[in-house]
Amino acid sequence: MSASRSETPESVSTAGGDKPFYDAPQAPAGDLSSLPSDSTVVVGSAPTVRTGPTTGAPPITSLSLSGSVPAAGFATAGGAPGASVQPPSAAYAPERGSVPSQLGAAGAKPAAGLGGGAVPVPNSDVAPGAVRGGPNDAKAAGPGVVDDDSDRTAQPEAGATADKDVEKQADGAEALAAVAPAPAPAEPEVDEKGHILVRWDGYKDPEHAINLPFAYRMYLTALGSLMTLTTAFASSSPSFLIPQIMREFNTTEEVVKASTFLFVGGFCFAPLVWAPLAERYGHKWTFVASMTGFTAFNLGCAFAPNIAALIVFRLLAGAFGSCPMSNVAPMVAGLYSIRYLIVSIAMFAVAPMAGPCLGPIVGGYIEQAHAHWRWIFRVTSCMSGFFIFAVTFTMVETLDAIRLKHKAARLRRETGDDRYVAPFEVRERQSPLELVSLIVGKPVRLFFAEPMLIAVTLYISFVYGTLYLLFDAYPVVFGELHHMQAGSVGLTFLGYFVGTVLSALWAIFYDNKRYIRKMMENGGRPPPPEARLHMASIGAPLLVISLFWFAWTSWPAVSYWAPLVAGGVFGMAQFLIxxxxxxxxxxxxxxxxxxAIAANTVVRSGFGVGFPMFGSQMYHKLDPRWASTLLGFIALLLLPMPFVLTRYGRTLRGMSRHAHTLDH
Incomplete structure (x- = not known):
């Protein structure tokens, strides 16, 4: 196996050595008999056990990307999952006795939550020396070892069938071979300045975020998801109130739309600022600051004296509201073991996609009730204001670096020894500006150097921009052609929402099991990245079908249920792609x-801002049938992309300077 030919990993942390994790000797999944006695089984991404000597150059226990990858991706610009950027987690690189609850700043990449991937995954809940899954669980872990998220004692099951193994893997018990790191060393770790470095006391350290009560972790997940939903809600909520704003400020539709959708423009740059701030100050107070600014600028919109003020306040509200979009996903990923990670990611992934669908419902009923347009911003301010108090008084800090800092402070108080410090407190710090400069430069260079990334990004951006065209298409089709009132037109977006939820459930309960079976067929090793394109290969034809379906059922003589169901199919297609x-x-x-995710975020956000600027003219001048048909033909041209990548992806990766070329 060989690494990418010229690309240097952004950050690879090892526990005492520089040996890459993919060079470690491997043993078959579930088989420890062939391992050396001095081997340490480490967190991996599949049932393949990666080992290395415990002395000299121990194997990798953490992969720090220069920015976190959203867990199941998905912090997005204005309502699509995906794009989250987090800075390097220099707070600490898990070493001896640490619990690797983060990839980068605190997030696992999407693949980890959905059945595995090619990078190490966080938060193993298995005792040191034990291997997750397989009939040797209890023997390896020792008798009576209990999963940290379950009250069920691990016991071997004699005569387990292959089907049972698949089901166990689908639950997360065998999806990945993941083992917690060894306990902290008996002797304190002292740096060259005489500081005693504070580490986690094994995987059951009660001060680690993963050992918070399960119900409380679910509460934090719900809280973060609702913050994200509120931000996504605000991105589209004024769309039905544009005529009111035009009349009050005596301006054009294009100018008012700029004030409405420039909110999404804030997602193009602000996450690159919030990410370094979260890395330095933690999630809690970053959320408090962002929600405070988001509330303040939404109140500014509610009392804006002119259109110029409204445009500025909307842009700033989007910039402050982008923090949950980029920072909630990594926070959620750091709270769960493999068994429950996929549930938490599903909760988060649906939230940013539901927001843009709910916004027009509220805005439509405000318009239908002849209430003033300023009420939509007052409602949003009340929603976000609630989260200021909820986060301040009910949320604890979950970032590992900050929690280790708190642990060090406790030890100093209890022992009276000021030498106890967290690695975060003694490392060389970079200013937020330096971190932003580091994070911004790489995405730009990578994007323009990688044709494959450009193609995928443009496809995703087209799908994302088409979502925002619905805010122009639905009022024309359901309002003007079917003569629905504004509130009822808003309710038609529930079709899109239902389609999104159904596709999320399909991905969790079917596609994840399919991926696990492919791992079993591959000898317990994760298949190549092209195996992940199965969802997109289903979504691409559905996208074409949904657009043509919507186009040629947009007649007054055809029941409104036909285009409404087409919107649901579009929601399924968008989520899967x-x-x-x-x-x-x-x-x-x-x-x-x-x-790569950062580059995708910026381009996608630009499409989210730009498409609505011409949507109304397109649907009125071409009429809904030909406007949607045009989109259908564009989708038809893009349809082969996932199939081409499936067929030739390995070759294209081999030609790339930056792509990961290891074949699992």
Whole structure:
């Protein structure tokens, strides 16, 4: 096996050595008999056990991307999953006795949550020396070892069938071979300045975020998801109130749309600022600051004296609201073991996609009730204001670096020894500006150097921009042609929402099991990244079907149920394409995944801002049938992309300077 030919990993941390994790000797999945006695089984991405001597150059226990990859991707610009950028987690690189709860700043890449991937995964809940899954669980872990998220004692099951193994893997018990790191050393670790470095006391350290009560971790997941939903809601909520704003400020539709959709423009740059701030100050107070600014600028929109003020306040509200989009996903990924990670990611992934669908519903009923347009911003301010208090008074800090800092402070108080410090407190710090400069430069260079990344990004961006065209298409089709009131037109977006939820459930309960079976067929090793394109290969034809379906049922003589169901199929297609391609580029650009995601975020956000600017004219001048038909033909031209990547992806990766070229 060989690494990418010229690309240097953005950050690879090892516990005492520089040996790459993919060079470690391997043993068959579930088989420890062939391992040397001095081997340490480490966190991996599949049932393949990666080993290395415990002395000299221990194997990797953490992969730090220069920015986190959203867990199941998905912090997005304005409502699509995906794009989150987090800075390097220099807070600490898990070493002896540490629990690797982060990839980068605190997030696992999407592949980890959906059945595995090519990089190490966080938060193993298995005792040191034990291998997750397989009949040797109890023997390897020792009798009576209990999963940290379950009250079920691990016991071997004699005569287990292959089908049972598959089901166990689908639950997460065998999906990945993941083992917690060894306990902390008995002797304190002292640096060259005499500081005693504080580490986690094994995988059951009660001060680690993964050992918070399960119900509380679910609460934090729900809280973060609702913050994200509120931001996505705000991106589209004024869309039905544009005529009111035009009349009050005596301006054109294009100018008012700029004030509305420039909100999404804030997602193009602000995550690159929020990510370094979260790395330095933690998730909690970063959320408090962002929600405070988001609330303040939404109130500014509610009391804007002119259109210029409204445009500025909307842009700033989007910039502050982008923090949950980029920072909630890595926070959620750091809270769960493999068994429950996929559930948490599903909760988060649906939230940013539901927001843009709910916004027009509220805005439509405000318009229908003849209430003033300013009420939509007052409602949004009330929603976001609630989160300021909820985060301040009910959320604890979950970032590993900060929690280790708190642990060090406790030890100083209890022992009176000021030498106890967290690695975060003694490392050489970079200013937020230096971190932003580091993060911004790599995505730009990577994007323009990689034709494969350009192609995938443009496809995802087209799908994302088409979503925002629905905010122009639905009022024309359901309002003007079917004579629905504004509130009822808003309710038609529920079709899109239902389609999104159904596709998410399909990905969790079917496609994840399919991926696990492919791993079993591959000898327990993860298949090549092209296996992730199965979802996109289904979503691409569905996208074409949904657009032509919507186009040629947009007649007054045809029941409104026909275009409404077409919108649901579009929601399914968008989710499958987005999830499949985002996970794919994450695995392809393994060591540059954060940069690839960042480039995708910026371009996609630009499409989200630009498409609505011409949507109304397109649907009125071409009429809904030919406007949607035009989109259908564009989707038809793009349809072969996932199939071409499936067929020739390995060759294209081999030609790339940055792609991950290891074949598993």
């Amino acid at each position: 987005f999830l499949g391609l985002m996970v794919y580029i994450t695995e392809v650009y393994l060591f540059s995944a954060a940069s």
